[in-house]
Amino acid sequence: MGGFNQTVVLDAIRRSPDGLSRVELADISGLSAQTLSNIARRLLDEGLILESGKIQLGPGKPRTLLTLNPSARFAIGVHLDPAVITTVILDLSGRVVSHSARRTPQPMDADAVIGVMVEAVSDLLTETGVDARRVLGVGVASPGPIDSDHGIVVDPPHLLGWERVPLRKALSTATGFPVVLEKDVAATAVAEIWGSHSESPENFIFVYLGTGIGMGLVSGGAVLRGTSQNAGEVGHIVVDPDGPVCFCGLRGCVAVTCMPQNLVEEAVRAGVHLGPVDKTDPSAVEEAFLELCAKARRGDSGAGAIIDRSATRVAKAVSVLTNALDFDRVIFGGPYWPMLSETYLALVPAALRKLTVAPHASDIRVEGTAFGTDVGAIGAACAVFDNAFSPDTRSLLLQH
Structure with a gap:
């Protein structure tokens, strides 16, 4: 209970950039003044918070403000995408201290990829001068499926040759830090939760x-992670019944109509000139996809039609979940969001309003992430903080 209460207080301070007094914290947390005072003292002793001035609130003595000490702890985040490996260092406030992006080795030999990750982590620590003793750990956002219990990347369809790779153990051994392995889509959601100042x-x-x-x-x-920590797979939601046959046996799944590789192939068939593309090389597919998006932005009607259709298809997939879960907010992000944002923000809201059956359909909010293309890596680092400092009511359950 003591540990849980401490995380509640620290989380409240973290979400209040201007600081909170002990009296305000007691009101927010429901803790007694004595308990709150003891927790504040522990957090001050650990250097996690600071006393940063006083404020006069009504009659009586001025109250001392407690604020987060951002440099007290750091977390490293690594996002493994088949095309690029992004690495960030965050301070305790969630601010990006430094970041880097490196091409994912091709072919995607696991040892070579892990070597690039280790090198990126080491280089960022050296460049920033961050004391490794203040680093809580490394978070890794990986394509799924993953075996969370054992820290294994199982067999992602876009990481060719990766079969049950013990990524958590390998990276921890090489860096000397504890490692948290998250599925990439879960990590992006963690970034939005941790980075929000909403109470x-x-x-x-x-x-x-x-x-x-x-x-x-x-x-x-x-975050809803599911029984095996692999929630978020939407590849086999049908969004185009007349589309190509998917390897699952259905027609027009997200997996064969919406991925960059599929859109590039569709564009080539439609006569959009993108040059020869090696479909087995993620970097080549990315280059062709970026050219497709650029052509669409420049007014190429053929390229524009492809991107427009992708927005409508993705909206159909999203609507399945907004209807099933009764959600009214959708956030887009990821490496390709900047190239797609203009079209998607123009088309997706109206498509969702048409497809969503809940009473709030007219109020569905569609927006882009505030964390840019680094959102996966930021989320991975936030997962380290989340494990260490976020209130978790499961810790209050009695263990057998």
Whole structure:
């Protein structure tokens, strides 16, 4: 109980950039003045918070403000995408201290990829001068499926040759830090929760647009991860009944109509000139997809039609979840969001209003992430903080 109460107080201070007095914290947390005072003293002794001035609130003595000490702890986040490996260091406030992006080695040999991750982590620590003793750990956002219990990346369709790779153990051994392994779409959702200064729980869907498409689900301020920690797979939602046959046997699934590779193939068939594309090379597919998006922005009607259709298809997939879960907020992000945002923000809201049956359909909010293309890596680092400092009512359950 003591540990839980401490996380509640620290989380309240973290979400209040201007600081809170002990009296305000007692009101927010429901804790007694003595309990709150003891917790504040422990957090001050650990250097996690600071006394940062006084404020006069009504009659009586001025109250001392307690604020977060951002440099007290750091977390490292690594996002593994088949095309690029993004690495960030966050301070305790969630601010990005530094980041880097490196091409994912091709072919995607697991040892080579892990080597790039380790090098990126080491280089960022050296460049920033962050004391490794203040680093809580490394978070890794990986394509799924993952075996969370054992820290294994199982067999992601876009990571060719990766079969039950013990990524958590390998990265921890090489860096010397504890490692948290998250599915990429779950990590993006964690970034939105941790980075928000809202004090009320939120419900939203995060739509990740990268080499693959996935959706992170948040209910009551908590990420819905599912029994095996692999929630968010939407590849076999049918969005075009007349579309190509999927390897699952259905027609027109997200997996064969909405991924960048599919859109590039569709564009080539429609006569949009993108040059020869090696479909087995994620970097080549990315280059062709970026050219497709650029052509659409420049007014190429053929390219524009492809991107428009992708927005409508993705909206259909999202509507399945907004209807099933009764959500009214959708956040888009991921490596390809900047190239797609103009079209998607123009078309997706209206498509969702048409497809959503709940009474709030007219009020569905569609927005882009505030964390840019680094959202996966930021979410991975936030997962480290989340494990260490976020209130978790499960810790209050009696263990057998």
